[in-house]
Amino acid sequence: MQALQKIYSRFIPIPMENIDTDQIIPARFLKATTRDGFGRNLFRDWRYENNDDTKPKEDFVLNQPQFSGEILVAGKNFGCGSSREHAAWALLDYGFKAVVSSFFADIFKNNALNNGVLPVTVSDEFLAKLFTLGNANTLSIDVEKQTITIDATGEQEVFDINSYKKTCLLNGYDDIDYLINHRAQIEAYETQNI
Amino acid sequence: MAKTLFDKIWDKHVVQKIEDGPSVLYIDKHFIHEVTSPQAFAGIEKRGLKVFRPQQVVATADHNVPTLNQHLPIKDELSRLQVQQLIENCKKHHIELYGLGHPFQGIVHVIGPELGITQPGMTIVCGDSHTSTHGAFGAVAFGIGTSEVEMVFASQCVLQTKPKRMRINIEGELQNGVLSKDIILYIIAKITASGATGYFVEYAGSAIRSLSMESRMTICNMSIEMGARGGMIAPDETTFNYMKGRQFAPGVNQWEEKVAEWKELYTDADAVFDMEININASEIEPMITYGTNPGLCIGINGSIPVTDTIPDEGERKNIIKALQYMGLESGKQLLGMPVQHVFIGSCTNSRIEDLRLVAQLVKGRKKNEHVQVMIVPGSQQVAKQAQAEGLNKIFIEAGFEIRQAGCSACLGMNEDKIPAGEYCISTSNRNFEGRQGAGARTLLASPLTAAAAAITGVVTDVRTLEPVNS
Numbered sequence: 053m054q055a056l057q058k059i060y061s062r063f064i065p066i067p068m069e070n071i072d073t074d075q076i077i078p079a080r081f082l083k084a085t086t087r088d089g090f091g092r093n094l095f096r097d098w099r100y101e102n103n104d105d106t107k108p109k110e111d112f113v114l115n116q117p118q119f120s121g122e123i124l125v126a127g128k129n130f131g132c133g134s135s136r137e138h139a140a141w142a143l144l145d146y147g148f149k150a151v152v153s154s155f156f157a158d159i160f161k162n163n164a165l166n167n168g169v170l171p172v173t174v175s176d177e178f179l180a181k182l183f184t185l186g187n188a189n190t191l192s193i194d195v196e197k198q199t200i201t202i203d204a205t206g207e208q209e210v211f212d213i214n215s216y217k218k219t220c221l222l223n224g225y226d227d228i229d230y231l232i233n234h235r236a237q238i239e240a241y242e243t244q245n246i
Numbered sequence: 247m248a249k250t251l252f253d254k255i256w257d258k259h260v261v262q263k264i265e266d267g268p269s270v271l272y273i274d275k276h277f278i279h280e281v282t283s284p285q286a287f288a289g290i291e292k293r294g295l296k297v298f299r300p301q302q303v304v305a306t307a308d309h310n311v312p313t314l315n316q317h318l319p320i321k322d323e324l325s326r327l328q329v330q331q332l333i334e335n336c337k338k339h340h341i342e343l344y345g346l347g348h349p350f351q352g353i354v355h356v357i358g359p360e361l362g363i364t365q366p367g368m369t370i371v372c373g374d375s376h377t378s379t380h381g382a383f384g385a386v387a388f389g390i391g392t393s394e395v396e397m398v399f400a401s402q403c404v405l406q407t408k409p410k411r412m413r414i415n416i417e418g419e420l421q422n423g424v425l426s427k428d429i430i431l432y433i434i435a436k437i438t439a440s441g442a443t444g445y446f447v448e449y450a451g452s453a454i455r456s457l458s459m460e461s462r463m464t465i466c467n468m469s470i471e472m473g474a475r476g477g478m479i480a481p482d483e484t485t486f487n488y489m490k491g492r493q494f495a496p497g498v499n500q501w502e503e504k505v506a507e508w509k510e511l512y513t514d515a516d517a518v519f520d521m522e523i524n525i526n527a528s529e530i531e532p533m534i535t536y537g538t539n540p541g542l543c544i545g546i547n548g549s550i551p552v553t554d555t556i557p558d559e560g561e562r563k564n565i566i567k568a569l570q571y572m573g574l575e576s577g578k579q580l581l582g583m584p585v586q587h588v589f590i591g592s593c594t595n596s597r598i599e600d601l602r603l604v605a606q607l608v609k610g611r612k613k614n615e616h617v618q619v620m621i622v623p624g625s626q627q628v629a630k631q632a633q634a635e636g637l638n639k640i641f642i643e644a645g646f647e648i649r650q651a652g653c654s655a656c657l658g659m660n661e662d663k664i665p666a667g668e669y670c671i672s673t674s675n676r677n678f679e680g681r682q683g684a685g686a687r688t689l690l691a692s693p694l695t696a697a698a699a700a701i702t703g704v705v706t707d708v709r710t711l712e713p714v715n716s
């Protein structure tokens with residue numbers, strides 16, 4: 053996993069609630085056996101007319117060149133539905149390093165963190181504010197300080213992340229390393245309990 | 247200290263608690279399937295590791311498999327490669343695979359319980375959100391992502407933050423024609439598609455106790471549709487009776503001892519939940535969804551909400567967008583609306599009990615000529631039993647198409663899809679945009695409501711269906 057300390061970027065807004073992982077990456081694109089290349093089909097059915105990737109839907113934000121950036125800002129309950137980690141891979145592969153919302157579905161949140169995509173939970177008011185900003189605005193996210201800032205106005209919120217996950221993100225560690233290092237303890241547990 | 251059922255099982259499986267972080271949670275059973283496992287196998291191999299406890303892993307092929315001619319090679323190349331990859335990975339890592347052609351093959355959440363692999367008191371995971379199904383046996387069962395599948399391969403543990411606890415009490419008697427699917431749809435409609443996020447839910451109360459194991463599984467299955475990490479029900483005589491004699495359930499020599507252990511799995515009388523919800527079972531009607539998440543759901547005789555009167559702006563926009571996709575109108579009833587497809591299947595409602603209920607209703611009737619009806623047993627064993635009980639004959643006479651076991655039209659990944667713009671009453675669990683195929687419009691309902699629509703060709707209150715003249 054890539055370490056993630058700070059993000060300074062413009063953002064792409066999708067002011068819609070309950071964006072489920074079937075929208076982020078439809079099931080028919082889950083047939084790959086590697087983690088690569090899912091960005092191409094990110095939001096596939098919102099992005100293209102009749103499943104034809106030569107026909108972008110002009111009203112969808114990813115097809116509007118005035119919007120760009122490494123941060124996705126979306127309505128509440130982002131990532132609900134299927135546990136497919138392909139959703140996190142698709143966001144990462146497309147170039148997103150963080151998703152900002154006022155509420156995330158549990159499994160998505162874990163999947164994102166496990167891939168170095170930072171879910172930033174902000175208040176409903178802060179989120180609403182972001183949706184009113186023009187496309188030239190930038191945001192700064194600081195993992196160490198746990199802050200997200202609207203650069204133009206200095207408005208800032210502190211977001212939550214447990215200290216274990218924060219250490220992992222800042223250093224690019226992953227949970228598997230941690231678990232492998234604790235195998236002796238796991239074996240001891242097995243002897244006692246099974 | 248008084249403990250909830252959830253806490254009893256969770257606490258017993260904590261190997262280590264990381265300060266201000268997750269716990270290392272030991273996993274008893276790990277189910278895998280072809281879609282969410284290949285990258286995890288590749289991951290451990292890249293680290294030079296072997297699967298740590300292969301005997302605790304069980305594999306099946308379900309998402310990507312065709313439901314016709316399963317004896318032939320899979321036509322779609324990518325699907326075939328994915329299923330082939332699973333076969334190779336299982337072989338290499340000594341994992342038991344119930345693949346295509348095996349008599350135990352089927353949807354992962356159908357086969358675990360029916361084979362007696364799923365047992366009370368266990369921790370169970372699978373790279374699939376509907377792993378919550380197994381909670382019906384009094385297990386802590388939840389869906390995980392592929393990185394977590396890799397964790398379990400590497401260490402038989404996952405790092406998990408302990409969720410909050412919720413109890414939903416459902417007391418009283420259900421009306422005729424109301425099934426457990428209606429109970430869970432009713433709950434999701436009430437608390438919304440995100441209402442239980444961050445919680446692990448225990449279902450309790452007299453209405454739950456009176457349900458069969460199949461019906462309990464339907465409820466736990468859809469816990470994820472309200473955001474819950476999982477759902478569970480305390481084991482009781484119904485559970486033990488269901489399990490006894492199953493392939494991998496404890497044998498006669500161990501049985502009494504195991505049952506005694508399982509009987510300790512209940513929530514202590516004064517245990518405290520972070521949230522409790524009470525529901526009166528007799529108020530529940532047959533339910534049907536009108537939108538693009540399972541929370542957008544009404545009683546079969548109800549009307550779609552009038553969007554102008556929805557105070558919350560986010561929710562109003564949401565529903566307007568959903569209705570646009572669904573081609574439905576604010577304020578209108580669904581009753582009497584024509585549908586083109588009926589899908590009876592998925593890990594929510596493809597068990598033998600579901601098929602029996604449908605057969606009972608359609609016996610002696612024919613499907614409406616404008617509807618295509620697909621009935622897909624959840625496993626080879628269900629299919630075999632349906633055949634043995636003469637249910638298939640009833641379905642064939644009614645004009646239903648019977649398929650072979652798999653996820654089928656639940657997710658628009660394999661060959662079974664609903665065409666764009668057409669309506670499908672489905673017994674599955676998700677009505678998301680494009681879930682059953684790009685542009686498909688899904689109405690979620692119980693197997694009885696689905697069967698009633700198969701007969702009439704329109705959205706129907708099953709309670710009003712005339713009896714068959716014999």
Ligand code: SF4
Binds near residue numbers: 354355374592652
């Ligand atoms: S039947 Fe549907 S919900 Fe169940 S495991 Fe298969 S795809 Fe997932």
